[in-house]
Amino acid sequence: MATTLVKGNKAVVIGALYAGADCFFGYPITPASEILAEASNLFPKVGRKFVQAESEEASINMCYGAASTGHRVFTASSGPGISLMQEAISYMAGAELPAVVVDVMRAGPGLGNIGPEQGDYNQVVKGGGHGNYKPIVLAPNSVQEMGDFTRRAFDLADKWRTPVYVLADGVLGQMIEPFTFPEQAVEPKADTAWAVNGTADTRQNLVTSIFLNFDQLEDFNNRLQHKYERIAAEEQDCETLNCDDADTILVAYGISSRIAKTAMDQARAQGRKVGLFRPITLNPFPKDALAQLAQQPRSFVCVEMSNGQMADDVRLAIGCSRPVSLVSRLGGNLITLAQVLQGIDQAANR
Amino acid sequence: MQEKVIRTQGIYPEFPRKGPSPAPSATHYCPGCGHGVIHKLIAEALADANLQDRTIVISPVGCAVFAYYYFDAGNIQVAHGRAPAVATGVSRATDQIVLAYQGDGDLASIGLNETLQAANRGEKICVFFVNNTVYGMTGGQMAPTTLVGEKTVTCPDGRDPLTQGYPLHMCELISSLKAPVFVERVSVSDIAHIRKARAAIRKAIDIQREGKGYCFIEVLSPCPTNLGKASATDNVKWINEQMEKEFPLGNFRDLTATAETIVRPASDFSKDTLDRLFHLDELAETAQDNDASFRPVQVKIAGFGGQGVLSLGTMLSQAAQLAGKQTSWYPSYGPEQRGGTSNCSVHISTQPIGSPVVYNPDLLVAMNRPSLEKFKHDVRPGGVIMYDAIMGEVDIPEGVKGVAVPAQQLADEAGNERGANTIMFGVMLALGITGLPESAFKDALAAAFAKKPKLIPINVAVLDHAARWVRENVR
Numbered sequence: 001m002a003t004t005l006v007k008g009n010k011a012v013v014i015g016a017l018y019a020g021a022d023c024f025f026g027y028p029i030t031p032a033s034e035i036l037a038e039a040s041n042l043f044p045k046v047g048r049k050f051v052q053a054e055s056e057e058a059s060i061n062m063c064y065g066a067a068s069t070g071h072r073v074f075t076a077s078s079g080p081g082i083s084l085m086q087e088a089i090s091y092m093a094g095a096e097l098p099a100v101v102v103d104v105m106r107a108g109p110g111l112g113n114i115g116p117e118q119g120d121y122n123q124v125v126k127g128g129g130h131g132n133y134k135p136i137v138l139a140p141n142s143v144q145e146m147g148d149f150t151r152r153a154f155d156l157a158d159k160w161r162t163p164v165y166v167l168a169d170g171v172l173g174q175m176i177e178p179f180t181f182p183e184q185a186v187e188p189k190a191d192t193a194w195a196v197n198g199t200a201d202t203r204q205n206l207v208t209s210i211f212l213n214f215d216q217l218e219d220f221n222n223r224l225q226h227k228y229e230r231i232a233a234e235e236q237d238c239e240t241l242n243c244d245d246a247d248t249i250l251v252a253y254g255i256s257s258r259i260a261k262t263a264m265d266q267a268r269a270q271g272r273k274v275g276l277f278r279p280i281t282l283n284p285f286p287k288d289a290l291a292q293l294a295q296q297p298r299s300f301v302c303v304e305m306s307n308g309q310m311a312d313d314v315r316l317a318i319g320c321s322r323p324v325s326l327v328s329r330l331g332g333n334l335i336t337l338a339q340v341l342q343g344i345d346q347a348a349n350r
Numbered sequence: 351m352q353e354k355v356i357r358t359q360g361i362y363p364e365f366p367r368k369g370p371s372p373a374p375s376a377t378h379y380c381p382g383c384g385h386g387v388i389h390k391l392i393a394e395a396l397a398d399a400n401l402q403d404r405t406i407v408i409s410p411v412g413c414a415v416f417a418y419y420y421f422d423a424g425n426i427q428v429a430h431g432r433a434p435a436v437a438t439g440v441s442r443a444t445d446q447i448v449l450a451y452q453g454d455g456d457l458a459s460i461g462l463n464e465t466l467q468a469a470n471r472g473e474k475i476c477v478f479f480v481n482n483t484v485y486g487m488t489g490g491q492m493a494p495t496t497l498v499g500e501k502t503v504t505c506p507d508g509r510d511p512l513t514q515g516y517p518l519h520m521c522e523l524i525s526s527l528k529a530p531v532f533v534e535r536v537s538v539s540d541i542a543h544i545r546k547a548r549a550a551i552r553k554a555i556d557i558q559r560e561g562k563g564y565c566f567i568e569v570l571s572p573c574p575t576n577l578g579k580a581s582a583t584d585n586v587k588w589i590n591e592q593m594e595k596e597f598p599l600g601n602f603r604d605l606t607a608t609a610e611t612i613v614r615p616a617s618d619f620s621k622d623t624l625d626r627l628f629h630l631d632e633l634a635e636t637a638q639d640n641d642a643s644f645r646p647v648q649v650k651i652a653g654f655g656g657q658g659v660l661s662l663g664t665m666l667s668q669a670a671q672l673a674g675k676q677t678s679w680y681p682s683y684g685p686e687q688r689g690g691t692s693n694c695s696v697h698i699s700t701q702p703i704g705s706p707v708v709y710n711p712d713l714l715v716a717m718n719r720p721s722l723e724k725f726k727h728d729v730r731p732g733g734v735i736m737y738d739a740i741m742g743e744v745d746i747p748e749g750v751k752g753v754a755v756p757a758q759q760l761a762d763e764a765g766n767e768r769g770a771n772t773i774m775f776g777v778m779l780a781l782g783i784t785g786l787p788e789s790a791f792k793d794a795l796a797a798a799f800a801k802k803p804k805l806i807p808i809n810v811a812v813l814d815h816a817a818r819w820v821r822e823n824v825r
Contacts, residue, residue, distance in 0.1 A: 023442055042627065044615075045627055048617050061436050064428065064435075065438060171706065175680040175681075177703075178677065181630055198446025202424055206425045259705040265704065
């Protein structure tokens with residue numbers, strides 16, 4: 001196993017290269033820019049295609065083009081850039097195109113700042129653009145997972161013909177940890193059943209998201225919803241630590257789950273029955289496992305750097321059957337251990 | 351007498367993508383619209399050059415949104431104005447022939463940036479720009495190419511340059527760029543003009559066949575529905591007299607003779623190539639150390655930008671990794687870095703690391719006074735603060751050990767004036783705070799200078815000098 005220290009943003013590019021990503025199109029934005037820079041350096045060295053686009057609209061539409069050809073393609077950005085990409089991501093969902101979008105979240109709204117935050121949850125997990133669609137969303141919490149989940153995102157995108165996000169944050173993008181390189185490299189093949197890639201066998205194919213006929217568009221929408229139901233049934237993923245006997249369960253994803261884990265360890269060392277539930281897929285949200293945990297009387301403490309965007313999904317998943325509280329920091333600040341421990345205390349004293 | 355049927359080549363014989371229709375071979379365009387003629391010219395050129403299998407046509411938003419009903423080639427329909435960006439993605443991925451077909455609102459208004467940037471990159475695509483001075487699909491609004499004084503739904507008194515500006519001249523804009531190979535403005539107002547348009551379109555398709563680069567064909571075209579002219583002849587007259595005055599026909603650029611075929615490399619997906627790219631054979635095998643008795647170490651390193659604060663942190667993290675430990679490195683990033691001070695957090699453990707942020711360090715390395723003052727009270731009781739002796743008198747919190755290191759002086763003595771952070775690295779080693787072996791420190795140093803191997807011996811000398819200083823001066 002080849003292991004070395006790697007920065008989170010670079011791990012994304014390594015994961016993508018081993019996943020057979022053929023094209024990267026991107027635009028600079030802190031704290032995601034290293035992905036663009038690493039791709040500009042590494043992609044051409046193996047004949048893969050790189051373009052620094054004129055805007056996020058352009059980069060995601062270049063992705064739309066490459067995805068239409070059945071080649072594996074991805075882009076990366078942060079909140080303000082992701083906002084600009086929403087139009088084309090809606091088109092991709094409508095045209096059922098596979099592509100990977102990496103969001104290294106920063107603090108908003110507006111220009112905000114470049115510190116870490118998790119305020120893109122709603123615009124990423126809920127769809128974000130116009131229409132009735134939901135992308136698949138994976139949430140890494142380590143440098144290793146930045147690479148591994150990027151690889152996994154390509155597989156899911158192809159399997160379900162949908163845009164897939166890797167939703168990270170400024171800390172995960174900027175930090176360095178040991179990273180073990182993939183054992184396999186994917187040699188992707190375009191799916192000639194639907195792709196349009198300038199060959200005789202794909203000449204009759206059409207990529208589009210337009211349905212003039214209301215009933216046809218309704219049928220298509222229903223088919224999409226059916227696909228999302230199957231995704232929800234098959235792809236929910238989470239990590240649970242010490243949840244069985246816990247009277248308080250911390251719910252956190254991304255870097256917040258690492259802080260929550262440290263808090264859980266400290267609370268356990270003090271004899272407190274605290275567990276950690278980490279959603280790995282944010283869409284589909286791992287609601288089945290969470291609902292199962294909510295069958296016992298216990299409280300849930302959401303630890304997230306947003307105004308409770310994920311906490312809403314926790315309440316939905318458990319049908320508001322147990323108390324759900326929120327430990328949060330905004331504006332680029334990280335949640336502190338003391339805050340989480342206090343949140344655990346408050347939940348217990350309710 | 352046998353009836354002679356002339357079939358347009360390159361266009362589907364019937365258009366089932368329209369949906370059920372009593373006239374399956376009729377287009378959706380209005381009678382007298384220029385799109386049909388332009389479609390036919392492009393499609394025939396593709397068919398005659400035997401390129402349909404290799405060609406992908408991009409349908410825009412606008413009246414030509416349904417171009418994919420007609421072109422017998424690969425078809426992709428895209429968002430408003432984004433055709434050149436999509437075409438870029440298609441072209442880079444496949445290296446096949448890509449045609450973007452756009453109207454004036456799509457290309458020159460909402461998509462102006464994509465239009466100019468794709469042209470400026472010299473993408474291997476051909477853009478067909480249908481200019482009829484008006485938004486057709488949405489019902490006759492003012493376009494970026496609407497003539498001065500021309501009445502539309504959204505300039506009912508005629509376009510007034512004082513409030514609405516002047517018509518955009520796309521061929522002129524595109525031909526101001528260096529990369530485009532072929533730029534020409536033609537018209538399809540009447541037979542004589544259509545002949546010239548046909549020749550230009552064929553030339554552009556030929557350039558695509560040869561892969562020579564970016565082509566832009568602007569076509570002045572009638573919109574009988576929205577221009578409000580009384581008759582077809584009035585349309586012809588208006589294009590020939592009014593539009594041509596504003597948008598003169600002719601070739602603006604032809605580099606066919608000198609342009610060379612753009613060759614894109616083939617993608618290499620093999621694992622061996624990737625492993626070589628990342629020099630995986632040079633990575634040392636490290637046995638994972640799971641010793642639960644190892645006491646985790648948390649280090650905060652802070653100082654001015656340029657003092658090697660971040661690289662000292664990565665060297666320490668590297669030493670931990672080479673010693674088989676779990677480790678994380680997390681920097682302050684962004685404006686703080688630019689404002690002069692920066693810091694990083696390093697964790698070393700044999701167990702999975704939770705939060706990568708260090709709140710209460712076992713060791714604080716302060717390279718300047720602001721950093722010392724900012725973080726000294728966070729240091730755990732029993733912890734150590736290493737600081738640059740150049741600061742002079744400092745207050746170290748009770749229960750914390752302070753070590754004043756004359757880092758710059760020691761670095762100079764060891765013959766490397768830029769080695770102050772390596773001195774700190776050596777002091778860390780000699781104080782034994784990190785629980786890592788000397789070999790890991792030296793391996794990390796070698797890894798840090800792997801790209802400049804000549805610098806390794808001098809830095810090892812710096813490291814040794816620091817260790818010697820600790821033995822002689824610190825108790």
